Amino acid sequence: MSNSNMTRRGMLKTGAVAGAGVALPTIFTASSAAAYTNEPTGSTVTLGFNVPQTGPYADEGADELLAQKLAVEHLNGEGDGGCLNTFSSKALKGNGILGKKVEFVTGDTQTKSDAARASAKSMIEKDGAVMINGGSSSGVAVAVQGLCQEAGVIFMAGLTHANDTTGKDKKANGFRHFFNAYMSGAALAPVLAAEMGKDRRAYHLTADYNWGWTQEESIVASTEAMGWETVNTVRTPLAATDFSSYIAPVLNSGADVLVLNHYGGNMVNSLTNAIQFDLLAKVANGKDFKIVVPLYSELMATGAGENIKGVLGSMNWNWQLTDDGTKAFVKSFGEKYGKPPSNSAQTCYAQTLLYADACERAGTFNPCGVVEALEGFEFDGLGNGPTLYRAEDHQCFKDVLVVRGNMNPTSPYDTLEIVEKTPVEQVTYAPDHPMFAGGALGSCNPGA
Amino acid sequence: MFGLDKKDTSLLMIVAVLTMFAPFILNPFPTDSGLAQFNAGYPDLMQRFVIFGIFAIGFNILFGLTGYLSFGHAAFLGIGSYSAVWMFKLLSMNIIPAIILSVIVSGLFAVVIGYVSLRRSGIYFSILTLAFAQMCYNMAYSVLGNPASSYNLTNGETGLQLLLDDPRVLGVSATADGSIPVTNLFGLEMRGSETIEMGAWSFSFSAGYYVSAIIMLLSFYIAIRVFRSPFGMMLRAVKCNQNRMNFTGLSTRPYTLAAFVISGMYAGLAGGLMACMDPLAGAERMQWTASGEVVLMTILGGAGTLIGPVLGAGAIKYMENIFSKINDTVLHGWFSFLPDGLEDFVVFVIHPFVGKGWHLTLGLVFMAVVIFLPGGLVEGGQRIMNLIKRRKKSDDDAAETQPAAE
Numbered sequence: 001m002s003n004s005n006m007t008r009r010g011m012l013k014t015g016a017v018a019g020a021g022v023a024l025p026t027i028f029t030a031s032s033a034a035a036y037t038n039e040p041t042g043s044t045v046t047l048g049f050n051v052p053q054t055g056p057y058a059d060e061g062a063d064e065l066l067a068q069k070l071a072v073e074h075l076n077g078e079g080d081g082g083c084l085n086t087f088s089s090k091a092l093k094g095n096g097i098l099g100k101k102v103e104f105v106t107g108d109t110q111t112k113s114d115a116a117r118a119s120a121k122s123m124i125e126k127d128g129a130v131m132i133n134g135g136s137s138s139g140v141a142v143a144v145q146g147l148c149q150e151a152g153v154i155f156m157a158g159l160t161h162a163n164d165t166t167g168k169d170k171k172a173n174g175f176r177h178f179f180n181a182y183m184s185g186a187a188l189a190p191v192l193a194a195e196m197g198k199d200r201r202a203y204h205l206t207a208d209y210n211w212g213w214t215q216e217e218s219i220v221a222s223t224e225a226m227g228w229e230t231v232n233t234v235r236t237p238l239a240a241t242d243f244s245s246y247i248a249p250v251l252n253s254g255a256d257v258l259v260l261n262h263y264g265g266n267m268v269n270s271l272t273n274a275i276q277f278d279l280l281a282k283v284a285n286g287k288d289f290k291i292v293v294p295l296y297s298e299l300m301a302t303g304a305g306e307n308i309k310g311v312l313g314s315m316n317w318n319w320q321l322t323d324d325g326t327k328a329f330v331k332s333f334g335e336k337y338g339k340p341p342s343n344s345a346q347t348c349y350a351q352t353l354l355y356a357d358a359c360e361r362a363g364t365f366n367p368c369g370v371v372e373a374l375e376g377f378e379f380d381g382l383g384n385g386p387t388l389y390r391a392e393d394h395q396c397f398k399d400v401l402v403v404r405g406n407m408n409p410t411s412p413y414d415t416l417e418i419v420e421k422t423p424v425e426q427v428t429y430a431p432d433h434p435m436f437a438g439g440a441l442g443s444c445n446p447g448a
Numbered sequence: 449m450f451g452l453d454k455k456d457t458s459l460l461m462i463v464a465v466l467t468m469f470a471p472f473i474l475n476p477f478p479t480d481s482g483l484a485q486f487n488a489g490y491p492d493l494m495q496r497f498v499i500f501g502i503f504a505i506g507f508n509i510l511f512g513l514t515g516y517l518s519f520g521h522a523a524f525l526g527i528g529s530y531s532a533v534w535m536f537k538l539l540s541m542n543i544i545p546a547i548i549l550s551v552i553v554s555g556l557f558a559v560v561i562g563y564v565s566l567r568r569s570g571i572y573f574s575i576l577t578l579a580f581a582q583m584c585y586n587m588a589y590s591v592l593g594n595p596a597s598s599y600n601l602t603n604g605e606t607g608l609q610l611l612l613d614d615p616r617v618l619g620v621s622a623t624a625d626g627s628i629p630v631t632n633l634f635g636l637e638m639r640g641s642e643t644i645e646m647g648a649w650s651f652s653f654s655a656g657y658y659v660s661a662i663i664m665l666l667s668f669y670i671a672i673r674v675f676r677s678p679f680g681m682m683l684r685a686v687k688c689n690q691n692r693m694n695f696t697g698l699s700t701r702p703y704t705l706a707a708f709v710i711s712g713m714y715a716g717l718a719g720g721l722m723a724c725m726d727p728l729a730g731a732e733r734m735q736w737t738a739s740g741e742v743v744l745m746t747i748l749g750g751a752g753t754l755i756g757p758v759l760g761a762g763a764i765k766y767m768e769n770i771f772s773k774i775n776d777t778v779l780h781g782w783f784s785f786l787p788d789g790l791e792d793f794v795v796f797v798i799h800p801f802v803g804k805g806w807h808l809t810l811g812l813v814f815m816a817v818v819i820f821l822p823g824g825l826v827e828g829g830q831r832i833m834n835l836i837k838r839r840k841k842s843d844d845d846a847a848e849t850q851p852a853a854e
Contacts, residue, residue: 053804106775108804113607113730121492121726122769125652139605143728146609149627150639164606172627208590209605235590238605440612443626 036366037152037447038128045100045365047072047352048107048129050120050144051158055111056238056265057136059299060344064134064158065106066337067345071352074332075102082332083353086324086381091360098359109135113143120144124151130365131156131355134348136264138162138211145174152447154367156351159344161263161295162211163218166395167436172444173367175374175394177354177387178347179427181215182435184294184314185222187400187422191312196257196290198227203255205246205270207262208235215261217435219294223259231255236262236270243270247277256284259292267293268303275307296403298342301415308405308415315401317343317383318418325383340413350382354389368444386424392431394441400427456672459754463668467661470494471651478648482782485774488766491641491654495725496765498657498664499718504745504757505664505671506714510707511743512752513680515687519574519739520561520581524554524712526588526734528719530601533608533729540618541629543638543659543724547717554716555709557584562708566701569690581739588731607730631724633659638725656725663721664758667714672754674710683707715742744810748817750824759825767810774802 040046049068051061074082077094084092096102105127107119116135123129132148133156135141141160148155149171157165157176161184166176192200202223206212212235220230231253236246247270250258258279262270274280274291282289293300296313319330319340329349333341341349354374362369375391387398402420409415429436452460466473475489488494507521528550535546565576593604602608612622616629623629631638638656674680682703685693693700723729732738741764749760779795779802786794801809821827 058804105773106777108772112732113605113728114733117726117728118492118496118769119772122490122773125492126487126490139607139730142606143609143730146728147726150630169606169609210603213594237586237590442612442622442628445627 035446038124038130040100040130040365043100044103045097046127046129047102047104048120048123048127048132049104049134050107050109050116050123050132051134052111052136053108057111060136060159060264060297060342061109063299063342063345064136064348067333067341067349068104068133068352070333070336071349072102072104075353075356079336080332083325083328083349083382086328087353087357088380089357089361091357092353097356098363098365102356105129109140111137111140113139116140116144117147120147124153129153133351133355134158135160136344138165139209141165142169145169145171149173149442149445152367152445154355154370156355158348158351161215163214163435164210166393168439170393170439170441172371172441175351175389177351177396179316179400180395181211181218181294182429182433183400183427184215185218186427187314187402188219188292188294188312189222189226191402191420192223192292193226195312197287200257200287201229201231201255201285202257202259203231203250203253204233204259204261205243206233206235207238207266209238211263212261214435215294219259219261238266240266241269243273246270247273247279250279251277251282254285256287257290257292259294261294263295264300265303267300271304271307271311280310296416297344298413298416301405302412309407311405312419313403315343315403317346318401318403318416320414320418321383323383323385325381329383346383353382367446371444390431393436397424397428399424450669452672456676460669460672463755463758464665467498467665470497470661471653475649475651479650480648485778486770488770489651491652491657493765493769494654494657495660496769497762498660499721499725500745500761500765501758502664502667502721503715503718503742504749504761505667506711506718507742508746508751508757509671509674509714510711511746513675513683513687514704514707516569516704516708517574517743518577518708519736519743520577521711521715521742522734522736522738523561523581523584524558524715525719525738526584526729526731527554527557528716529723529729529733530588530608531716532720532723533610533727536610536631536723536727537614538617540616541631543631543633546724547720550716550720550723551713554719555713558709558712562705562712566704566708578736578739581734582736585731585734588734593731602729602731605731607728610727631727660721660725663717667717668758675754679703679706744814748814748824750826753824753826756824756826763825764810767806771802771806771809772804
């Protein structure tokens with residue numbers, strides 16, 4: 001069937017075509033003249049909002065998107081200005097960023113690293129976005145952060161709680177406002193000791209991926225430091241929906257506290273299973289059985305309904321705080337969408353304003369200028385109290401909230417009550433802390 | 449030319465011209481117009497078109513020729529990506545060793561998985577390949593991916609990434625300005641691109657795209673040769689009636705295994721190329737949905753045809769990346785000329801089919817193709833061609849043979 005009768009002429013033709021094919025791409029090696037990636041030249045500047053619109057964290061993503069749209073409105077001087085009025089930096093005038101009107105594009109991360117990178121890439125390459133914001137998973141945050149570093153744009157992380165994001169996977173172009181697993185452990189441990197005593201025996205169920213691992217590591221370390229004993233740590237698949245088979249062994253393990261290192265749908269299901277086994281009514285080692293959920297969110301609390309009553313956990317921010325920044329944000333969010341914002345929404349809103357403010361103060365959209373403006377930046381008035389963007393790892397340091405499932409909620413939205421506002425000193429750690437060691441920021445990359 | 453007959457040569461030339469001029473063809477709308485939303489000529493998506501084209505061409509060698517429906521081909525894609533990223537981490541940022549290793553490693557996996565799976569045919573074969581792929585996925589996702597353990601091959605859910613302290617024996621760990629070096633082909637940076645402005649249009653030419661496109665053309669050429677070879681004929685015979693071949697005393701298993709390994713290596717090549725364009729390998733690349741996607745691509749384009757899988761891959765990637773980005777704001781922008789109530793209504797009707805609902809559109813298109821064009825997009829093309837030919841012919845007939853009686 002094959003007819004390979006190579007002639008001299010045929011050979012020459014083949015060679016010429018192949019040669020031309022190989023030579024072709026070398027024409028395009030010259031780099032373009034722009035000073036940095038996607039330098040905005042017109043009257044507008046484009047931001048990319050990359051959030052999960054499908055998949056297990058879709059609810060969080062939808063809420064983030066609402067907050068991001070609100071932030072764009074406020075930056076462009078529409079609406080009531082929100083936190084622009086309470087923000088300690090007064091660089092933002094409500095006339096866009098550096099006089100350019102803010103526009104945005106949206107994308108779906110699907111809570112998958114690959115899809116998130118594809119979506120972010122199209123925002124950068126096609127739509128000319130200078131900053132990517134959003135995301136509801138640490139895996140995605142780390143992946144997109146790496147991409148932004150390579151492409152030369154700024155990444156303002158959304159909800160990402162793993163230590164790695166500003167630990168071993170930190171990048172010069174990436175910034176995180178949200179708190180992390182270490183901070184959750186440091187904030188929760190004293191409250192747990194006070195409420196449950198120092199001689200508890202804990203059993204961990206952990207979502208089997210990087211966030212779960214760092215969460216488990218952090219909470220084990222901080223509870224053991226105050227005298228608790230860890231009976232067992234069990235990894236559960238992220239895709240699991242029924243946790244009965246993981247809950248059953250807890251009863252006979254000699255443990256008297258169950259720690260659920262789960263988030264989103266996982267947490268709703270595992271907590272529901274635990275309640276079905278009536279764990280909270282049990283008595284083990286002569287003490288009442290307790291459940292702890294280190295990372296809480298309003299959307300999870302709503303999903304778990306009655307089951308979260310009395311369960312302790314930690315949060316980055318809650319709409320029930322009473323400072324001016326929170327009030328201003330909750331007011332404009334509530335008036336526009338008819339519900340209070342979640343803490344993932346708040347972190348995306350704050351990140352968008354912080355980016356815009358950094359551009360104003362730097363006088364440029366150049367990522368290196370923005371990085372310089374954000375590093376070591378101290379601010380207030382965005383809802384979390386006085387906050388520092390630490391230069392060494394691009395992590396925000398601020399107070400952390402310890403919350404409890406509300407025993408007597410009066411509305412569908414006050415499902416959580418604030419137990420304690422852990423001061424920032426207590427959750428601060430050295431940049432070379434073992435849980436965060438192993439990575440390097442590198443240098444800022446302006447691309448192009 | 450190239451040892452092909454005239455028809456195949458022209459097909460290869462058409463594909464070559466289309467891929468070389470893709471930056472123009474895919475950007476038909478001026479940058480500032482409302483229709484720019486539908487432009488697909490940006491480097492990342494063009495790279496995806498050709499890379500998934502390679503994946504689908506390889507899948508078609510197995511499915512199109514032998515009829516064995518593998519539901520686990522994404523495993524090889526992922527294995528190829530991981531191999532390539534490891535090459536970038538350990539050896540150098542040149543893409544050649546990375547691509548070679550990814551093809552070899554995925555080939556080895558294909559030998560093992562194929563040897564076991566091909567003991568059965570039909571639905572059992574599909575299930576076996578699916579099981580193997582899910583095993584690979586779960587291994588990559590958690591067992592081999594725990595950063596705390598000493599055998600962290602895949603870095604779990606985060607995906608395998610390049611770091612500043614990777615050894616890179618034949619290259620540098622970090623560039624002079626403290627960033628991770630870029631994947632390149634003897635100095636030609638894969639992410640390098642050049643944008644040319646022509647009036648209101650802008651076209652971007654990416655080095656990575658042209659490298660992938662040339663590799664795609666080579667793969668396409670090899671696929672044509674496989675299709676036209678005695679080996680390919682044997683594979684078709686397997687599809688027709690494997691029992692009859694066995695009764696004549698022919699052992700078909702070496703042929704099917706060879707086809708399986710070749711298509712596995714194609715998938716590995718595609719995976720390796722993906723890592724070359726964007727040096728990250730994530731476990732979800734191996735998930736069963738990704739395996740299903742390549743089946744969709746092949747069937748949508750036309751299984752068993754040469755060009756079909758490439759068209760299918762393009763169609764699906766286009767929808768995934770373009771339709772998914774049309775949000776309500778964009779829709780309101782388009783229909784703002786309508787009166788308020790009507791505008792909201794139109795947006796409400798279209799909303800479920802775009803943005804996060806792009807899967808729905810894909811599903812409808814897929815159903816339409818399977819029902820009305822069982823041969824895929826290629827059959828659609830052929831029907832149109834036939835229609836034109838027939839009309840032409842009947843015109844000619846009408847002109848010439850008017851008086852003649854049938």
